[in-house]
Amino acid sequence: MKLKLFPLLFLLVAGVLCSPAFGQSKYELNSGWKCQPIAKVTDNGQAISLPSYSTANWASAVVPGTVLTTQLVNKQIPDPFYGMNNEKIPDIYTTGRDYYTYWFTKDFTETAPKKDEQVWLHLRGVNYSCEVFLNGQKLNQETHHGMFLRQSYNITAHLGKDGQNRLAIVVYPPDPVGKPNGGQGGDGTIAKNVTHQYVAGWDWIQPIRDRNTGIWDKVILEKTQQINLKNPHVVTLVPGKRKPDGPQQPAIIKVSAELENPTDKKVSGVLQYVLAGQMISQKVTLPARATQKIQLKDLSLQNPKLWWPNMYGQQHLYPMKLQFLVNGKTLSDEEDVQVGVREIQTEWNDHTRSMQIHVNGQKIFIKGANWIISDAMLRFTPARYDAELRYHRDMNLNLMRVWGGALVERPEFFEACDKYGLLVIQDFWITADANGRWVDPLKKDDQLTRRKYPDDHSLFLRSAADQVKMIRNYPSLAMWCGGNEITPPQDLLTALEDSILPQLDGTRWFIPYSNADSMSFNSIGGGGDGPYTIQPISQFWAYRTWPFNTEVGSVGVGDLESLERFLPKANLVAPQFLGANSKPTEKVDSMWTYHTYTGVGYEHHILPYGAPKDIKDFTRKAQLVNYDQYRALMEGFSSHMWDWYTGTIIWKTQNPWTSMRGQLYDYYLDPNAGLFGLRNGSEPLHVMFDPVDSMVMAVNNGFEIKRDLMLVVTGYDMAGKSTSLGQLVVEVSPSTAKKYFPIKGALRRLGKEKGAFLSLRLLDFNQNVVSNNFYWLPNAKGQYTGLQELAKAPVQVEAKELSKGKVEVTLRNPANNPVAFFNRVSLINPQTNLRLLPVFNSDNYISVPPGEHQTITLEYTPEAGSPAPAITVEGWNVDLKTYPIKPLVP
Structure with a gap:
């Protein structure tokens, strides 16, 4: 009977949430702003904020944005991310703060409130200080300070009776602004403010000249009835040890919210929400001019769909609409929350002497x-x-x-x-x-x-x-x-x-802080945070660092097309290696140095592939290094999980500026090979090769044992001839890294003179590949002589559209070819031959043994009016070629 009634009950509950007479509204003020430097303004905020005050000669402004983003849009400054343009922009430390102190105005139409209606102005972020005026009235009695402090104003009484309104905000920079002297955070004084510190410069960025002064986050206008519902708080408790699939024991949902009554009368009503068809409500009476936190009774959510971290399960989100109804009938205000039912726990691992993270009772x-x-x-x-x-x-x-x-x-x-x-x-x-x-x-x-x-x-x-x-x-x-x-x-x-x-x-x-002992106690083995530069591959496997390392990483220079986006042609010059005994060891273009290139270690890892002939050769060899580095980093840590380590966090994976260090994709969202090396090395079920003891291993990050797997190990010489190095039926226990057998002798014989390729595969019971890992190994002297003379491998490429915004690409390598090595597949605009970005590849920088094929998918967002894209393929021994995409047949 209950099952039959539930759909009707849900409709009735949903109807309560949809039927109130008043619909709360909220919208952004994100266009039509104007601005003027304070030096050009002699009037005060009361005058400027009157709709009758002329701003005809003021410039258009970017809000949300900063002074620099406004100047850039108005073409008053060059792009500070390109070349040395940042040096052409006056720095606030030299100009003084007034140079970047600006007035911002916004005219908007909002009718005068009706009975019981309240109108609110929300500023989600201003850097750093500001005075706020509306229609000739100052809204903040004291100057607002702080980049990370939201502002809310009840503007009901200040709105124009004719519906015409002007908001005027004067924004002052941080004080002090900090001297950009090359230090981390410059001279450090930027930290005297409650603001971000990188704006005075860091080792991966040049100074931001205005220190990001401006109305940098959203400006929102909200209309409610008498009661403003704000700061909802949803807590989910998931007792016990759970698994992603199957029936679940109940979870507990705890919900509270703040209710603000700005009126001079007490207001009664109902605070309520519905989650998964269940309603929780409570009657509330709020005194005049008061704000109260209301805690609703707990909800026991039956058989919940849980939220899990990536690789461990699905990320289910429940929509929740939290509402306050005046007298239980009229909607006053509402807030939407996406609820992920999960619980985070921590547990000290006595063996590693570091914290381990649990989600829903499972260690991650x-x-x-x-x-x-x-x-x-x-x-x-x-x-x-x-x-x-x-x-x-x-x-x-x-x-x-x-x-x-x-x-x-x-x-x-x-x-x-x-x-x-x-x-x-x-x-x-x-x-x-x-x-x-x-x-x-x-x-x-x-x-x-x-x-x-x-x-x-x-x-x-x-x-x-x-x-x-x-x-x-x-x-x-x-x-x-x-x-x-x-x-x-x-x-x-x-x-x-x-x-x-x-x-x-x-x-x-x-x-307490990022490398605190309570997170990771560094008492055994060497090291601490880092290393941050290119390492011998064996380092990640054999060198024991912090048991929960919060910063370890490498470099990540992009390929030539990446560098061309922000370096002038004259500066596209490969670093020149001067030798290990020289100081410095490299001769580097000053533009590269400005964009924080760090070559420490690159030369020792690129030279075994042969000295770079030019900039393109340098960047393609850098991709081999990038891929190897980040794959080895995660494989090495995973090989010791729960023994040496409970986790690792890469420093760092992205750049908010056109920097050349610490990135797996560039500022323009173009991946380098490191992204795909890390993707490979981080597979949840992964087969891998330990270069220290030449062991073949597998790692299983999941919660279930993996049975009936076939481990297949194959070697290839430079002509493409294959040699079986072993096969074994294996199983891998949950959350375990396991060693299987060594292949040192066979590899030594195979690759002694010219190096070799090593293919590791895990096949499921139906012979489907569930993990594929392809290594290239140097000869006995550590040189990649075979790669330097690898013959061409013409591949056959087929590209077809699977759906709008999704393309499938298959590379086939004929049987008599050598390995088609390290192929990048790119989606391009055929009119410009430039890459479309961002594009999400299922894999890239792929290698195809002779007689085999490999298929990947690429996903992107098509742009209206743009030509149909094409595919390019280019590899180490595969010439660059463009291929059309076969359109989807309706």
Whole structure:
């Protein structure tokens, strides 16, 4: 009987949520803004904010945006991401703060409120200080300070009776702005503010000249009835040890929200929500001019669909609409929340002496990425966030750490992490470099003075509390971190740890600082964070570093097409290797140095392939190094999971500027080979080769034993002749790395003179390939002589459209060819021959043995009016060629 009644009950419940007489509305003020430097304005905010005040000679402004983004759109400055253009833009330290202090105005139509109607203005982020005016009235009695503190104003009484309104905001830069003297965070004084620190320069970016002054985040207008519903809080509890599939025991859903009554009368009503067809509601009476937090009764969610990290299960999200109904009838306000039912736990691993992360009772081996920011000039879009986080999902990673020198990431970032199953460690705004961990001659203040930064501790704590409320509902948010490589000052640390986070969240682990002993105790083996440069492949397998390493990585120079996007043709000059005994060891173009190229180690890894002939040869050989580095990094850590390590986080995977270091795709979202090497090495079920003891291994990150697998090991010489090196039926236990058999002698014989190729495959019971790994190995002297003389391997390519925005490409290598080695498949505009970006490949830089084929897919977003794309294929021994895509037949 209950099953028969449930659909009717759901319709009745949904009807309650849809039927109220008033529909709350919310929209962004994101176009039609104007601006003027303060030096050109003599009038005050009361005058400027009158609709009658003329702004005819003011420039168009970008909001959300910064002064630089506005100047760039108005062609007042060159693109600071190209060449040395950043040096042509005046730096605020030299010009003084007034140069980048701007007025911003926005005219908008909003009719005067009707009875009981309330209108609210929300500013989600202003950097750094501001005064806010509307229609001749000042809204903030005291100057607002702080990049990470939202502002909300009830503007009901200030709206024009004729519906014509003007908002005027004067925005002041941080104070001090920091001297960009080449140090990390410049002279460090930028950290005296509650703002991001990288804007004064870092080792992966040049200074941002305006320090990102502006209305950098969304401006929102919201209309409600008497009650404003805000800061909802959803907590999900998932007791026990769960698995992704099958029936589930109940989960507990706890929901609360703040209700604000700005009127002079008490208001009664109902706070309610529906989740999975179940309604929870509570009657509430709010006193006049009061804000109260209301805790609803718990919901026991039967047989919940759980949210899991990437590679471990699905990322199910339940839509929840939280509403307040005046007198139980009239909708006053509502908030939408996407609820991921999951629980984060931590457990100390006594064997590794590090923390391990559990989700829904299951331990998760962390394969993470350090994230700086999407765009150094704060040009954020949901589409770019989605593309970048999808790349990280496609790399088979499961965690993002948001570095403390940037910001608390935006809701749109977390929405993408929720979608792609990426857990998040969120740092607060502290870094060791600026905040005094080390003596540093480039810093203005001494170490002890810098330890007290920022100047306004109260502002820091208010900002922290506000940002916690903003992002605490996202299931991807897993951990909070006090700062990058250093704790905040003791009073801030105590407040975060003992009051703010327990009271406003209470469900997530708090790490005092990113490499704290409570996360990873470095007592056995060598090392700490890092290394950060190119390493011998064996280093990642044999050298024991921190048991939960928060920063380890390599380089990641892109290929020639990547470099051409931001380097002038005259500067497309390959580094010249001068020899190990020379100082420096490389001669590098100054433009490369400006874009933070670091060649430490590149020369030792490129030269075995042969000295680069030109820039294209250098970048294609760099891709071999990139692929090998990042595959080995994750394979080496995975081979020791739960023995040496509970996780690792790569420093770093992306750049918000046209930097050449620490990236797996460039600023323009073009992947280099490192992305696909990491994707391969991070497979959840993966076969791999240990170069230290020449063992064939497999790793299983999942929760289920993998049985009836056939391990097939094949060697190829440079002519393409294959040699079987072993076959074995294997099984791999859950969350385990397992060794099977050595192949050292056979490999030595096969590759002694010219090197060899090594193919490892895991086949399922039906002989389908479930893991494919292809290595290229040097000769006995460590040289890739065979690759240097590898014969051409003409491949047959077929490309066809599977659906709108999805293409399938098959590469076939005829039986008499050598291996068709290291092929990049690109989607291009056939009119310009330039790559379309972003494109999401199921694999790339692929190698095809003779007599075999390999098929991959490419996904992209078609643009209206653009020509049908084409495919290019180019490999180490495969000439560049363009192929048409066979269209989908309706």
